[in-house]
Amino acid sequence: MKLKRSDTITSSTQIHFIYQTDSDTIPDFQGKNGDITVRYEKNATLLYCGLGEKALCTNTEYRVAALKGIQKAMELKRDKVSIIIPEKNTTPDVSRSIIEGTLLGGYKFSVYKSEQPFRISSAEIINCSLDNTDFKNTIALCESVLYARDLVNDNASVVNPQFLASEAMKLASQNGFIVTTLDEKELRKKGLNLIAAVGQASSTPPRLIFIEYTGDIKSKEKTAIVGKGITFDSGGQNHKPTGSIETMRSDMAGAAAVLGVMKSLAAIKPKINVVGVIPAAHNALGGNAYFPGDIYKAYSGKTVEIWSTDAEGRLVLADAIAYCQEKYKPSAIIDLATLTGGVLYALSDFVAGLFSNNDTLASALFTSGEITGERVWRLPLYKEYCDSIKGELGDIRNVSKLKKGHASSITGAAFIKEFVNDTVAWAHIDIAGTAFNEGSARGDVPANATGYGVRLLMNYLMNH
Numbered sequence: 001m002k003l004k005r006s007d008t009i010t011s012s013t014q015i016h017f018i019y020q021t022d023s024d025t026i027p028d029f030q031g032k033n034g035d036i037t038v039r040y041e042k043n044a045t046l047l048y049c050g051l052g053e054k055a056l057c058t059n060t061e062y063r064v065a066a067l068k069g070i071q072k073a074m075e076l077k078r079d080k081v082s083i084i085i086p087e088k089n090t091t092p093d094v095s096r097s098i099i100e101g102t103l104l105g106g107y108k109f110s111v112y113k114s115e116q117p118f119r120i121s122s123a124e125i126i127n128c129s130l131d132n133t134d135f136k137n138t139i140a141l142c143e144s145v146l147y148a149r150d151l152v153n154d155n156a157s158v159v160n161p162q163f164l165a166s167e168a169m170k171l172a173s174q175n176g177f178i179v180t181t182l183d184e185k186e187l188r189k190k191g192l193n194l195i196a197a198v199g200q201a202s203s204t205p206p207r208l209i210f211i212e213y214t215g216d217i218k219s220k221e222k223t224a225i226v227g228k229g230i231t232f233d234s235g236g237q238n239h240k241p242t243g244s245i246e247t248m249r250s251d252m253a254g255a256a257a258v259l260g261v262m263k264s265l266a267a268i269k270p271k272i273n274v275v276g277v278i279p280a281a282h283n284a285l286g287g288n289a290y291f292p293g294d295i296y297k298a299y300s301g302k303t304v305e306i307w308s309t310d311a312e313g314r315l316v317l318a319d320a321i322a323y324c325q326e327k328y329k330p331s332a333i334i335d336l337a338t339l340t341g342g343v344l345y346a347l348s349d350f351v352a353g354l355f356s357n358n359d360t361l362a363s364a365l366f367t368s369g370e371i372t373g374e375r376v377w378r379l380p381l382y383k384e385y386c387d388s389i390k391g392e393l394g395d396i397r398n399v400s401k402l403k404k405g406h407a408s409s410i411t412g413a414a415f416i417k418e419f420v421n422d423t424v425a426w427a428h429i430d431i432a433g434t435a436f437n438e439g440s441a442r443g444d445v446p447a448n449a450t451g452y453g454v455r456l457l458m459n460y461l462m463n464h
């Protein structure tokens, strides 16, 4: 869908937004958030989208209303629409959210559909209070979210470690990023044994990918964003059962978010430095699969007891983070990972788990979550949790000694923390619940891949 701004309404299909208090101007319409009604006039189709009570409207309410509007217009098969932002001189946040709702709401993953869904060709935005740069940046950000969704939704047989590396190369050739990829031989040679072990049973071997964006040559500050890139998580020897395995192509959603952020940075070009890091592997079951009970030496030098080959995300992240710290010297590290099913028990699928060694970073990410609607909630890393992953024959174990399932998200985070230098501000975001919606669409969350993390991280990076 092409988006442009306009001063006058030129389309006969018009999307309007109505606060609850103003809804009495439209008969039989309450104006609740998410409600929509279609009214036909002589020469126009008017789609009224409810915003709810004005005082309760956050960015999410505007995004949801716009999403309902564009989806209704798609249902009605309108080629062009006019989107009328309520009130002139409204806040940039309102305009931004309505544009986001429009572009993200228009998404359909149709690569494998015999019949292609109807697509709206263009939308004009009336009363947009964003300047041209902000307008373009918002569109670029949304395109990056859709790109991340596509990567997660597509087949695991397509999006394998090599595919992720080639996507990174594509970004590099289009935008002048520096991309460095370590293949399976280099991983072994350099002692990145955990990534090598997790990926060793697959016919598509592991990769460790670095994408450098330098927007401020003068500054030494650099943020590393690390995304878990398990392109399919079978569980390995601790194989996943039917009922848990079907959606495991989404185990690279952290990597997809990192690629999405890098794509956004390329378009928006902020004066910051970011290195995107993707440990990519297919956790396969096969004759060459790594064993539960084995002890492996990590890149950092610590030895790790494998108590479950299904707790593989923390293993690849451990090596990626340790190597990244040494080679790229980031001042902050944020990792995104579909790490534990446990995070769904703690927070369900609409809030991600946040873990950090730094209060300032944690609170900044919390704020970005509230602004973008990609919410995070911090959980503790108390000593008892950290003690529960101490090893017997090796230094640490990849599954805690606590009762099965107890605080599994926290102990997973505690494992990663073992590989982070104390001097580096670090945050881990467990997106196992938020990255992929197994149910039907709700609010502004689509079914299947959500693209979670791109808007959250971009908001954080642009403001810090």
Ligand code: BES
Pocket (backbone or CB within 6 Å): 233, 251, 308, 310, 311, 312, 313, 338, 339, 340, 341, 342, 398, 399, 408, 432, 433
């Ligand atoms: N990829 C899974 C976590 C996951 C679960 C992601 C559900 C998305 C939806 C991860 O690798 C995993 O299997 N974690 C185990 C860890 C356990 C063995 C300590 C889990 O959470 O059960």
Ligand code: ZN
Pocket (backbone or CB within 6 Å): 233, 235, 309, 310, 311, 312, 313
């Ligand atoms: Zn697993």
Ligand code: ZN
Pocket (backbone or CB within 6 Å): 230, 233, 251, 310, 312, 313, 338, 339
């Ligand atoms: Zn996994």
